[in-house]
Amino acid sequence: MILIKENVNSIEEFNYLYDAVGWESYDEKVSEKALANTMYSVSVYDDDKIIGYGRIIGDGICFLYIHDVMVIPKYQNKKIGSQIMNKLLEKVNQIKIENPYVRVYLGASKGKEKFYERFGFIKREDANLGSGMILDGFDD
Numbered sequence: 154m155i156l157i158k159e160n161v162n163s164i165e166e167f168n169y170l171y172d173a174v175g176w177e178s179y180d181e182k183v184s185e186k187a188l189a190n191t192m193y194s195v196s197v198y199d200d201d202k203i204i205g206y207g208r209i210i211g212d213g214i215c216f217l218y219i220h221d222v223m224v225i226p227k228y229q230n231k232k233i234g235s236q237i238m239n240k241l242l243e244k245v246n247q248i249k250i251e252n253p254y255v256r257v258y259l260g261a262s263k264g265k266e267k268f269y270e271r272f273g274f275i276k277r278e279d280a281n282l283g284s285g286m287i288l289d290g291f292d293d
């Protein structure tokens with residue numbers, strides 16, 4: 154049975170998903186800190202097997218950043234990514250009650266823009282804003 158729940162059970166599961174979608178997982182200590190500093194996250198399980206995840210980082214009221222939305226390949230295109238996004242956006246809507254001006258960002262991987270457009274995300278240039286930028290020197 155597919156079940157979506159808040160948080161993730163373990164660092165191992167988080168790293169497993171990273172590897173499964175082809176991103177190289179972080180050192181466990183790095184993942185541990187990343188998860189500890191995460192504002193809100195959801196995980197999807199097929200019975201007790203982790204199959205998807207997404208999280209929000211940020212200050213919890215003015216600036217939020219959606220990150221690490223991932224579904225293992227075997228389960229992709231079954232609306233699981235959509236369930237993850239809807240749950241993260243429910244959280245955003247709760248925060249909007251307190252601050253309607255909250256800004257929600259994400260950095261889409263190449264080719265994933267269309268997936269996020271379904272949930273109302275637009276390119277910054279289309280909102281007449283400057284580019285999103287990233288400090289140079291990161292490894293893709």
Ligand SMILES: CC(C)(COP(=O)(O)OP(=O)(O)OC[C@H]1O[C@@H](n2cnc3c(N)ncnc32)[C@H](O)[C@@H]1OP(=O)(O)O)[C@@H](O)C(=O)NCCC(=O)NCCS
Pocket residue numbers: 174221222223224225228229230231232233234235236260261262264265266267268271
């Ligand atoms: C991107 C990702 C999370 C989507 O999850 P998913 O469970 O496969 O997506 P869904 O089944 O909910 O897709 C919903 C719709 O978006 C579409 N869609 C999904 N990925 C898409 C893409 N890259 N480009 C265009 N449309 C896409 C689906 O075809 C589907 O369309 P439909 O409603 O007409 O059937 C998943 O492919 C994934 O984990 N990829 C690897 C990790 C990654 O790159 N994550 C994004 C980081 S920015």
